[in-house]
Amino acid sequence: MNKQMNVQMGTAANERRQLLRDIQTVGFVVVEAQLFLDTHPDCADALDYFNYYNQLYMQLVADYESKFGPLTVNGVQSNSEWTWVNEPWPWEKEA
Amino acid sequence: MWNYDRKLQYPVNIKKPDARAAKVIITQYGGPDGELAASLRYLSQRYSVPYRDVAGVLTDIGTEELAHMEMISAMVYQLTKGLSIEEIKREGFDTYFVDHTTGIYPIAASGAPFTAAYFQSKGDIITDLHEDMAAEQKARTTYDNILMLVDDPDIIDPIRFLRQREIVHFQRFGEALERTKDRLDCKNFYAFNPEFGSK
Numbered sequence: 001m002n003k004q005m006n007v008q009m010g011t012a013a014n015e016r017r018q019l020l021r022d023i024q025t026v027g028f029v030v031v032e033a034q035l036f037l038d039t040h041p042d043c044a045d046a047l048d049y050f051n052y053y054n055q056l057y058m059q060l061v062a063d064y065e066s067k068f069g070p071l072t073v074n075g076v077q078s079n080s081e082w083t084w085v086n087e088p089w090p091w092e093k094e095a
Numbered sequence: 096m097w098n099y100d101r102k103l104q105y106p107v108n109i110k111k112p113d114a115r116a117a118k119v120i121i122t123q124y125g126g127p128d129g130e131l132a133a134s135l136r137y138l139s140q141r142y143s144v145p146y147r148d149v150a151g152v153l154t155d156i157g158t159e160e161l162a163h164m165e166m167i168s169a170m171v172y173q174l175t176k177g178l179s180i181e182e183i184k185r186e187g188f189d190t191y192f193v194d195h196t197t198g199i200y201p202i203a204a205s206g207a208p209f210t211a212a213y214f215q216s217k218g219d220i221i222t223d224l225h226e227d228m229a230a231e232q233k234a235r236t237t238y239d240n241i242l243m244l245v246d247d248p249d250i251i252d253p254i255r256f257l258r259q260r261e262i263v264h265f266q267r268f269g270e271a272l273e274r275t276k277d278r279l280d281c282k283n284f285y286a287f288n289p290e291f292g293s294k
Binding site for chain 2: 020021023024027028031032034035036038039040041070071072073074087089090091093094
């Protein structure tokens, strides 16, 4: 493997990690708003907040899945290969 | 039903194996105030609740607890991966190793295996919500104790996240209890079980 390939793979790994971090961050915001709304269902601000971040979450997941493979099984997009088991599992240490 | 997301709720990346830390952190998997007991508690209690919003709180927090169980399991996995036999013996992990090698199995720090006796599902939402609030406080204390026993920032960071979630869940259960009490008939001043035989 030459040096340039190493750099490219490093960049892809960094992008994957950053996008996953963004999904974890926004996913957390969605969960937090969800729990708040369960006990404050009439809070219009919280509902707006939930809708905004839920939309953003779905965009980020679609972006991630198109580049790096499925996050849920419904994100499997390949006709030729079973991609569900290709990427690291969440409990594996990041390289 | 549930779907699996191929991500942890919060990142776990522990670079240095530490069998001693794994021995205490595993208690939040299979111990008396651990995430497995929390999840089973809320997900069992929710069915008979007569109020949909309260059943929602139990469903959503019970689901988040499954994600916390996965984080704790990932921590124990990473803390025990690559240990040498010398480290396993020196750090007192041999008593776990002999039964489970470095597989992940739900036990308390004392070695007691997980048991459903750690939690109740009483069929009385007022009683259950009081237990749930206490459970969140007990888990928070356990995380406080873990934080006194570890010094690796890679361990401290996810443990602090989990500790904060106990505080938020305590708050939500408190609100669920208030919303439950708001609905009680004025004749039910002493808050007898609204799930059974009160009408």
